[in-house]
Amino acid sequence: xxxxxxxxxxxxxxxxxxxxxxxxxxxxxxxxxxxxxxxxxxxxxxxxxxxxxxxxxxxxxxxxxxxxxxxxxxxxxxxxxxxxxxxxxxxxxxxxxxxxxxxxxxxxxxxxxxxxxxxxxxxxxxxxxxxxxxxxxxxxxxxxxxxxxxxxxxxxxxxxxxxxxxxxxxxxxxxxxxxxxxxxxxxxxxxxxxxxxxxxxxxxxxxxxxxxxxxxxxxxxxxxxxxxxxxxxxxxxxxxxxxxxxxxxxxxxxxxxxxxxxxxxxxxxxxxxxxxxxxxxxxxxxxxxxxxxxxxxxxxxxxxxxxxxxxxxxxxxxxxxxxxxxxxxxxxxxxxxxxxxxxxxxxxxxxxxxxxxxxxxxxxxxxxxxxxxxxxxxxxxxxxxxxxxxxxxxxxxxxxxxxxxxxxxxxxxxxxx
RNA sequence: GGUGGGAUGCCCGAGUGGCUAAAGGGGGCGGACUGUAAAUCCGCUGGCUAUGCCUACGUUGGUUCGAAUCCAACUCCCACCA
Numbered sequence: 322x323x324x325x326x327x328x329x330x331x332x333x334x335x336x337x338x339x340x341x342x343x344x345x346x347x348x349x350x351x352x353x354x355x356x357x358x359x360x361x362x363x364x365x366x367x368x369x370x371x372x373x374x375x376x377x378x379x380x381x382x383x384x385x386x387x388x389x390x391x392x393x394x395x396x397x398x399x400x401x402x403x404x405x406x407x408x409x410x411x412x413x414x415x416x417x418x419x420x421x422x423x424x425x426x427x428x429x430x431x432x433x434x435x436x437x438x439x440x441x442x443x444x445x446x447x448x449x450x451x452x453x454x455x456x457x458x459x460x461x462x463x464x465x466x467x468x469x470x471x472x473x474x475x476x477x478x479x480x481x482x483x484x485x486x487x488x489x490x491x492x493x494x495x496x497x498x499x500x501x502x503x504x505x506x507x508x509x510x511x512x513x514x515x516x517x518x519x520x521x522x523x524x525x526x527x528x529x530x531x532x533x534x535x536x537x538x539x540x541x542x543x544x545x546x547x548x549x550x551x552x553x554x555x556x557x558x559x560x561x562x563x564x565x566x567x568x569x570x571x572x573x574x575x576x577x578x579x580x581x582x583x584x585x586x587x588x589x590x591x592x593x594x595x596x597x598x599x600x601x602x603x604x605x606x607x608x609x610x611x612x613x614x615x616x617x618x619x620x621x622x623x624x625x626x627x628x629x630x631x632x633x634x635x636x637x638x639x640x641x642x643x644x645x646x647x648x649x650x651x652x653x654x655x656x657x658x659x660x661x662x663x664x665x666x667x668x669x670x671x672x673x674x675x676x677x678x679x680x681x682x683x684x685x686x687x688x689x690x691x692x693x694x695x696x697x698x699x700x701x702x703x704x705x706x707x708x709x710x711x712x713x714x715x716x717x718x719x720x721x722x723x724x725x726x727x728x729x730x731x732x733x734x735x736x737x738x
Numbered sequence: 739g740g741u742g743g744g745a746u747g748c749c750c751g752a753g754u755g756g757c758u759a760a761a762g763g764g765g766g767c768g769g770a771c772u773g774u775a776a777a778u779c780c781g782c783u784g785g786c787u788a789u790g791c792c793u794a795c796g797u798u799g800g801u802u803c804g805a806a807u808c809c810a811a812c813u814c815c816c817a818c819c820a
Contacts, residue, residue, distance in 0.1 A: 587775050614773040648774055697768050728768060
């Protein structure tokens with residue numbers, strides 16, 4: 322493969338987005354000739370996307386910046402079936418109302434990363450429920466079912482894995498790849514889409530769509546996959562203490578989002594800067610060369626750039642300021658989570674355990690008790706190891722705030738109403 | 739439809755009448771060490787108005803002083819046979 326000439330593919334290779342591509346040279350040619358449309362499909366299994374979906378999202382953004390048209394395919398129809406790829410067990414089927422609700426939440430995420438509209442390179446969002454729900458079973462089987470070889474489908478990784486491990490695979494799920502293949506063909510017909518991208522676990526599904534369209538419409542389509550990311554120490558991307566790293570502000574405050582990137586493992590910094598920021602490569606090469614404690618500077622840049630894309634520059638600066646005050650000056654910043662308490666209530670004294678739980682630092686009083694006993698709890702940066710301790714007005718600082726901490730990283734503020 | 743096997747805490751998985759809030763592992767969290775990193779070591783890991791109480795071993799009943807453990811019915815899953 323010669324090195325690509327189109328802006329998009331050049332960047333894809335350079336920044337580490339490429340895992341596999343069906344026909345790099347031919348795709349490069351088409352992209353050089355003019356604007357193309359490409360799509361990525363997203364499940365509607367939750368009401369927000371999380372950091373695990375960020376690579377494909379960034380890929381669509383890069384596509385748009387390179388002068389092409391991104392199509393976001395919402396799996397309103399296929400989510401009703403459930404993708405078996407990469408999963409041991411069938412997924413719980415979601416109700417229709419829940420799926421609709423999830424679609425609405427996910428739409429808000431994309432508006433941050435892509436420009437939607439009617440222009441030639443404006444992004445569009447489509448929902449495969451629009452064409453899948455109306456399919457007639459017998460017609461579908463006769464028109465398209467005959468192009469799928471079961472023999473071949475059994476060889477696909479997603480299916481093979483289930484069969485080898487003797488995990489049940491229902492006929493419903495077995496049909497997922499057929500529906501996704503049909504999606505690709507449908508999008509090529511409706512929107513002139515010629516490229517489907519996705520995670521490396523989608524390779525089989527993508528290739529199926531290309532094959533189907535070649536057989537039925539005699540059209541050449543392309544597929545390109547991105548690597549499925551794990552951190553250098555093997556953990557799945559996008560998981561953290563409190564659960565998933567959501568991209569919607571209402572599910573994960575921008576301060577916590579910033580912290581997630583700030584805590585990136587050393588070995589991942591360069592990779593993440595390439596994938597999740599839009600800094601020039603030369604700048605990234607400079608940053609990833611930093612060693613020892615200096616690499617923290619690179620992590621701050623990563624946190625800033627990533628947060629800026631998702632939540633805006635202002636939120637990123639706010640998070641950085643709070644982090645600086647909290648971690649580097651031993652004070653606290655206004656972006657920390659906070660709870661408000663009535664003065665009268667505080668005068669009467671509030672149990673420490675109760676306060677920790679109300680502030681969201683602990684899930685239950687029992688957990689709070691354990692933390693206190695493990696001397697992990699601080700009030701105004703003073704260690705407290707008596708579970709019966711009370712908060713009172715004497716603890717308020719000059720600004721009328723009490724700072725609570727659990728461990729080194731979790732902090733919250735108690736303010737008066 | 740028949741026969742056999744299974745369902746345990748976030749996950750995997752021991753446990754076959756009291757010593758079981760349930761071994762062990764994973765994951766997660768806290769502490770030490772550091773650089774808000776990794777690795778390593780130590781500890782914690784059902785809830786509560788807390789020397790006690792409540793909830794929990796698929797569901798519902800039963801036997802027993804006492805059940806995750808025994809019995810019955812039911813639900814779901816798996817395997818083999820038809």
